[in-house]
Amino acid sequence: xxxxxxxxxxxxxxxxxxxxxxxxxxxxxxxxxxxxxxxxxxxxxxxxxxxxxxxxxxxxxxxxxxxxxxxxxxxxxxxxxxxxxxxxxxxxxxxxxxxxxxxxxxxxxxxxxxxxxxxxxxxxxxxxxxxxxxxxxxxxxxxxxxxxxxxxxxxxxxxxxxxxxxxxxxxxxxxxxxxxxxxxxxxxxxxxxxxxxxxxxxxxxxxxxxxxxxxxxxxxxxxxxxxxxxx
Numbered sequence: 001x002x003x004x005x006x007x008x009x010x011x012x013x014x015x016x017x018x019x020x021x022x023x024x025x026x027x028x029x030x031x032x033x034x035x036x037x038x039x040x041x042x043x044x045x046x047x048x049x050x051x052x053x054x055x056x057x058x059x060x061x062x063x064x065x066x067x068x069x070x071x072x073x074x075x076x077x078x079x080x081x082x083x084x085x086x087x088x089x090x091x092x093x094x095x096x097x098x099x100x101x102x103x104x105x106x107x108x109x110x111x112x113x114x115x116x117x118x119x120x121x122x123x124x125x126x127x128x129x130x131x132x133x134x135x136x137x138x139x140x141x142x143x144x145x146x147x148x149x150x151x152x153x154x155x156x157x158x159x160x161x162x163x164x165x166x167x168x169x170x171x172x173x174x175x176x177x178x179x180x181x182x183x184x185x186x187x188x189x190x191x192x193x194x195x196x197x198x199x200x201x202x203x204x205x206x207x208x209x210x211x212x213x214x215x216x217x218x219x220x221x222x223x224x225x226x227x228x229x230x231x
């Protein structure tokens with residue numbers, strides 16, 4: 001029986017969660033069959049007796065796991081073939097990369113694209129998304145979009161550590177992809193699911209790596225609708 005992934009969804013089958021995207025990659029990396037159940041923001045607590053406020057959640061034949069990091073750890077233990085990370089040093093590298101992303105990349109991406117996400121969510125979710133995210137932002141969604149082209153230019157420069165790593169290897173983890181690649185590329189796919197302003201310039205060297213990641217596992221990175229990642 002396939003694993004069931006409860007996957008955050010916007011209108012038109014868009015999938016706007018970097019954490020759900022990374023779990024899709026983790027499942028595919030393991031060669032595990034999975035089906036997704038699209039869940040709107042306001043539907044999350046309708047599942048599993050309301051015990052979870054966020055997604056992703058997986059149901060592996062009755063074993064319920066919530067949170068992308070917990071799911072990755074579970075998959076590595078329950079399905080030891082094709083590990084997502086091989087050694088403690090790899091695990092430490094992934095943890096450092098995720099800390100960098102959570103501190104310097106995801107908050108800025110959200111600030112730049114929050115209004116796009118709002119415009120992409122289902123009508124039933126709009127009031128919830130506006131009220132909850134404006135609390136996080138400390139301003140209106142419309143205000144967060146003011147001068148976002150300037151903020152995007154700054155963010156593009158902050159991606160230079162990724163570009164430097166990819167000068168010498170096809171993936172962030174070396175010759176072959178692992179969870180390090182999945183947690184970062186998932187952020188690009190999250191934004192592309194809703195963006196009206198492409199995240200990268202047309203000649204950005206990161207595009208080759210993103211395409212390689214999208215091509216993995218029978219083109220998993222193209223399975224759900226996306227807008228243009230680059231200009």
